[in-house]
Amino acid sequence: MTRRRRPGARRRAPWAFLAPAIVLFLLFFALPIGYAIHLSLRTIEVQGLGLGSGARSEVWAGLSNYADALSDPELLDGALRVGVYGLIVVPVMLGLALLFALILDADRVRGRRFGRLVIFLPYAVPGVIAALLWGFLYLPSVSPLHHTLDALGLPEPDLLGGGALYAALANIAVWGGTGFNMIVIYTALRAIPADVHEAARLDGCSQLQIALRIKVPMVTPALVLTFFFSIIATLQVFSEPTTLRPLTNGISTTWSPLMKVYRDAFDTGDVHSAAATAVVIAVVTLALSFGFLRAAGARTRQEEAR
Amino acid sequence: MHRHRVAALSCSAVLTAAALTACGGSDDSGSGPVDLTYWAWADMEQVVDMWNEANPDIQVTVKEQAAGDDLVTRTITAAQAGQGPDLVQAEYQALPTLVSNDVLADISGQVADVEDQFAPGLWQQVTLGTDAVYALPQDSGPMMFFYRHDLFEEYGLTVPTTWDEFAETARTVRDVAPDTYLTTFSANDAGQFAGLAQQAGAQWWTTEGETWQVAIDDEATRRVAEFWGGLVAEDAILNEPMYTPAWNQAINSGEQIAWVSAVWAPGSLTTAAPDTAGNWAMAPLPQWEAGENATGSWGGSTTAVTRDSEHAEAAAEFATWLNTDPEALAGLVREGGIYPAATAAQTGEALAEPPAFFPNQPDFYAQAAEIAAGTAPAAWGPNVNVAYSTFNDAFGEAAQSRGDFPAALTAMQRSVVEDLESHGFQVSE
Numbered sequence: 001m002t003r004r005r006r007p008g009a010r011r012r013a014p015w016a017f018l019a020p021a022i023v024l025f026l027l028f029f030a031l032p033i034g035y036a037i038h039l040s041l042r043t044i045e046v047q048g049l050g051l052g053s054g055a056r057s058e059v060w061a062g063l064s065n066y067a068d069a070l071s072d073p074e075l076l077d078g079a080l081r082v083g084v085y086g087l088i089v090v091p092v093m094l095g096l097a098l099l100f101a102l103i104l105d106a107d108r109v110r111g112r113r114f115g116r117l118v119i120f121l122p123y124a125v126p127g128v129i130a131a132l133l134w135g136f137l138y139l140p141s142v143s144p145l146h147h148t149l150d151a152l153g154l155p156e157p158d159l160l161g162g163g164a165l166y167a168a169l170a171n172i173a174v175w176g177g178t179g180f181n182m183i184v185i186y187t188a189l190r191a192i193p194a195d196v197h198e199a200a201r202l203d204g205c206s207q208l209q210i211a212l213r214i215k216v217p218m219v220t221p222a223l224v225l226t227f228f229f230s231i232i233a234t235l236q237v238f239s240e241p242t243t244l245r246p247l248t249n250g251i252s253t254t255w256s257p258l259m260k261v262y263r264d265a266f267d268t269g270d271v272h273s274a275a276a277t278a279v280v281i282a283v284v285t286l287a288l289s290f291g292f293l294r295a296a297g298a299r300t301r302q303e304e305a306r
Numbered sequence: 307m308h309r310h311r312v313a314a315l316s317c318s319a320v321l322t323a324a325a326l327t328a329c330g331g332s333d334d335s336g337s338g339p340v341d342l343t344y345w346a347w348a349d350m351e352q353v354v355d356m357w358n359e360a361n362p363d364i365q366v367t368v369k370e371q372a373a374g375d376d377l378v379t380r381t382i383t384a385a386q387a388g389q390g391p392d393l394v395q396a397e398y399q400a401l402p403t404l405v406s407n408d409v410l411a412d413i414s415g416q417v418a419d420v421e422d423q424f425a426p427g428l429w430q431q432v433t434l435g436t437d438a439v440y441a442l443p444q445d446s447g448p449m450m451f452f453y454r455h456d457l458f459e460e461y462g463l464t465v466p467t468t469w470d471e472f473a474e475t476a477r478t479v480r481d482v483a484p485d486t487y488l489t490t491f492s493a494n495d496a497g498q499f500a501g502l503a504q505q506a507g508a509q510w511w512t513t514e515g516e517t518w519q520v521a522i523d524d525e526a527t528r529r530v531a532e533f534w535g536g537l538v539a540e541d542a543i544l545n546e547p548m549y550t551p552a553w554n555q556a557i558n559s560g561e562q563i564a565w566v567s568a569v570w571a572p573g574s575l576t577t578a579a580p581d582t583a584g585n586w587a588m589a590p591l592p593q594w595e596a597g598e599n600a601t602g603s604w605g606g607s608t609t610a611v612t613r614d615s616e617h618a619e620a621a622a623e624f625a626t627w628l629n630t631d632p633e634a635l636a637g638l639v640r641e642g643g644i645y646p647a648a649t650a651a652q653t654g655e656a657l658a659e660p661p662a663f664f665p666n667q668p669d670f671y672a673q674a675a676e677i678a679a680g681t682a683p684a685a686w687g688p689n690v691n692v693a694y695s696t697f698n699d700a701f702g703e704a705a706q707s708r709g710d711f712p713a714a715l716t717a718m719q720r721s722v723v724e725d726l727e728s729h730g731f732q733v734s735e
Contacts, residue, residue, distance in 0.1 A: 056408060
């Protein structure tokens, strides 16, 4: 009897275990996305002066919100600004993270735990607080940096405008993100069996050669992962420029694509065009990040084949 | 100062509507008290307590909100969800947006007899030029010129009475004290620019039949934009935003010695420049033509009743008391530091003393009342938020590059017109 029941119970059991996750996924992920897509296909239309009741109605808009979003030069400009920002953030942050991880993993390093903590600590500071802290350091009249430069008679750069702004914003992200990425890479380094570099050392490898020839190739998956996370974080940059915006004329309300979504939805009250822009950003982010993952996967397979 | 103070975010106010008689009226004998929720950012707990004590039938609960545009968005969202408050504090320029989103009730039936207690320029802003009444004026923000009288004396400056003199004063400051500026042009608060444009005679949104007429890029506003752009370009004034730590530092230390602001400035100066109490003085805004007495408005707010409210009549009754009763207004002045919109209250007992930060100017509020009498009318439209947002970006960029202010004004006009057209409004320029 139990034999006959088993196949059915077996088929049901996974679903029972999955059910909470599926319900939560549907409620808090699929449903809002579906609603955003629904919103993006509609728009507000006004009768007459648009005053009084019944003057505003929500109507089907087709793809016109998408056409507007894609033809808005501000969105492309924002994407380019974020691109420049990402070109600074990603290599610098991951380069530093890898360097720190390798140093901490090297033989005969003292204060390993302390170093790890200090480098990781900025990651524990919330992004908005970090941006505020740095904002104060960038503002000429309240910044110790500018006071020092002034006392030394050196020129004081305007960190909140022009090209320096990218470096200033990137600096906040690097400061906050390096620690996290270092921990990911460091954990991967610790997982490399000790006999591998022992063998290398017996063969006469220097520390540098061990790092470059053994360790870095072996933590490639961790590097790919951190790169993947960094790309997504870069495309979604929002809180740092938003926090710095009141301090300077150099950052517009549409500086990054997500800031434009926020402005459309909450400043100018057009939730429909904001939804369309948000969907465009989500699609581009997905395409870029999975494109990267595929490219990285193909490379790894190639190397394995060799 | 109130429009800039970020109040604690209150939890969402779900209407605790007790089951009551269908017709919302103050005559609810036997059916329990009416509960009203009021979203506001001004400090008015004690004033509302006064009302609640005197009116056991109509109990008002204030839910403190963040000031300004955030509250507009939140109110519209809550109204769409059917969870809006009964009463809401709204700035004048937000009224068309709220009316356009069908959030506000027409209370003309309940408040018809209070019209003559307010200046016509203010009343016109709560009716939007129609027969309806969408809110009652609470406070107003006539613009004025604030300056460091001690430093003006030290540098041998006279208080400018015209904008030409203002420009001359700005240049003189740069000559006399090279590290000092008269003031700054800030692109982070469009309300200031809008007020200056009103003073010059601008009417940004007007209606003609079923058509909105947008005149942001008109002669009057262009004059204002060119004036400030010219001063920024020649480095006679700064181009940095207000309300930053750097700005606080500059006005506290005397690196900036004047501020074109409004009647609520004493409150802002108290927090931004605490070391300079007694060193500031207030004068009328410089004029475009000598001898005039014109000013614009920056800030000021109203009390509106929402369409969702099941007790519109009770809500209107409270709003009328709050904004016209001498005792209530005195309480608002005392507790919230507002400058009342009701004309009689502007010369009332509560405003006999100058602001604590201005002990040197005993007739502060008498002068303020004279200035307020010359307040130019303001004309707001259904997408002020679009204009303000574009102002931040376009004028921010122009100020940063010390560049083309009139072009920024054109950008503002274009984005407002395009936004209206994209929603199906009839627009003429």
